Amino acid sequence: MNHSQPTKYRHVPKYAFISPQLWILSELMKVPLIQALLAVGMLSSFYSCLKGAFPLVTYITAYLLLYVSQNLIEKRSEKAAKKHVKQICEEVTREAPGVNVKSWDDITERINENIHSEGDWPSRFCLFEGRSCYTFFRQAILCPYYQSQETEEGARNSGEESQSLRHTVNAYEESLERWWKMFSKELVYxxxxxxxxxxxxxxxxxxxxxxxxxxxxxxxxxxxxxxxxxxxxxxxxxxxxxxxxxxxxxxxxxxxxxxxxxxxxxxxxxxxxxxxxxxxxxxxxxxxxxxxxxxxxxxxxxxxxxxxxxxxxxxxxxxxxxxxxxxxxxxxxxxxxxxxxxxxxxxxxxxxxxxxxxxxxxxxxxxxxxxxxxxxxxxxx
Known part of the structure; x- marks a missing residue:
């Protein structure tokens, strides 16, 4: 644990791991497919060693696995987060984070806990940090909303879900303006x-x-x-x-x-x-x-x-x-x-x-x- 950081972030990997790579490696070991591949690889290696052979293909596969794992974990993380879009919207509406990293870390803490408690992720470390959560919000929620508003049907949609999303986007946009004004005041002083x-x-x-x-x-x-x-x-x-x-x-x-x-x-x-x-x-x-x-x-x-x-x-x-x-x-x-x-x-x-x-x-x-x-x-x- 990085003790120089706030202890309240128990479920934000950025504060629990020294680097993103260690977080990825930790989460990778919880994937059943990866566990099976490692078991097969070890058995294959042991058998090859007994025969005095050098299984180059097995080694290269294991080494490459370490490098391609990041994309796998990030995709699985996004897939899990998509099941909790409603909660993310509620958190953004309530927190009004703007681009404040600490506020997004707060949101990530609660989202990670909820994703794990509902069984959508094996640990409490689904999203790496507040910036990851913010990026997901902009790509998976905000951009699709803006695109939908360009169509007549989307602009006129007055359903409960659409109204809730519009409320979230308005709260987020207002929080951006508030952040800008507060930061500008800081610069004045x-x-x-x-x-x-x-x-x-x-x-x-x-x-x-x-x-x-x-x-x-x-x-x-x-x-x-x-x-x-x-x-x-x-x-x-x-x-x-x-x-x-x-x-x-x-x-x-x-x-x-x-x-x-x-x-x-x-x-x-x-x-x-x-x-x-x-x-x-x-x-x-x-x-x-x-x-x-x-x-x-x-x-x-x-x-x-x-x-x-x-x-x-x-x-x-x-x-x-x-x-x-x-x-x-x-x-x-x-x-x-x-x-x-x-x-x-x-x-x-x-x-x-x-x-x-x-x-x-x-x-x-x-x-x-x-x-x-x-x-x-x-x-x-």
Whole structure:
């Protein structure tokens, strides 16, 4: 248990497991099909070891299983959550969470408990965290509702279920507006002089690629903590599987090969991600709550094309991202120019004419419009 987090979240995996991978592995072991596959694999390995053979296919299958399991667990989690859409709507109506992560964690705590008590999930850890619940709400409830309102039949539907859903959506949209106003008030009292004194990554790193490399490494290691425990667990699991599958006489060479291969793969993966972050914008790393925070800061500072003001936006967001995720990463944006170009590349003004984006992000459109207005060249005071 991560004791630095609130103890009331007993049924939110984010607070009970060191990493999502360990949660996935834990839930995976509760799936009957996986249990059967593991049993068959172990028996096959034991039989092969007795014959002195090396069942390469069995090993590769077991190793791949560890990587493809995430999608399996997420799909099963969504399927279980869909049976409790009514409760999720009731919780959203009552809690009015906006994009407040803690409020969504509260909702997730109660939803996970209910899903388990009704026998739809083997443990009390169905949805990983509040952000997972929020994403599910937007994809499975909010977007279908908006799409239904585009048809005459959907807009005129006055049934009890439709009225209840409309009430939930209205409560959610109002909570977004309330969150924006409250956060804007926080920014009014925020001392931007303190932000101005903070250092940007461009003042710390010798180059943008150096920043991208360290940025990826810190994200991968979860902010300067010891190498993600899930990776150690994965390596240990691989080692145990090797012991089962490889004859003792060849075990040493296979362990060396596995270690070298894992380290080489890790380095290559980091270089690839660093290049990706260096070349492309990185809003894909941000959740909806982070995006709203970013837009609110832009709207408040009103930077236009003033790079110095964009520096303040970058510093303020970097610090805010640290507070929200407790990850000691004050390096999300390299500098103000990077922040400005990332915003404009990710959100060109034409995006408001993109039908697909409007349909999937309809609840966020009013807030993005405010940020776009504040980023216009003629918006300078």
């Amino acid at each position: 925020y001392n931007y002089t303190d932000a101005a004194q903070q250092k940007l990554p461009k003042n710390i790193h010798s180059s943008k690629f150096s920043w991208a490399s360290f940025f990826v490494l810190k994200v991968f290691l979860r902010a300067d903590k010891i190498l993600a425990f899930s990776n150690i667990a994965e390596f240990s699991l691989s080692f145990l599987v090797m012991c089962y599958l490889v004859p003792i006489s060849k075990l040493r060479s296979y362990i060396l090969l596995l270690t070298a291969g894992s380290l080489f793969g890790l380095v290559l993966f980091q270089i690839f991600l660093a290049l990706f972050v260096f070349i492309f914008p990185i809003p894909w790393l941000l959740g909806t709550d982070h995006l709203m925070t970013w837009w609110a800061i832009i709207s408040d500072i009103n930077p236009g094309e003033d790079v110095e003001k964009w520096d303040i936006v970058a510093k303020t967001f970097n610090a805010r991202w640290t507070v929200d995720d407790h990850c000691c990463l004050r390096e999300f944006f390299f500098d103000g120019d990077h922040c400005m170009k990332t915003f404009r590349k990710a959100y060109p003004r034409e995006i408001l004419e993109n039908e697909f984006w409007i349909k999937t992000q309809q609840d966020l459109v009013p807030f993005l419009k405010r940020a776009l207005e504040a980023s216009r060249p003629d918006s300078l005071h």
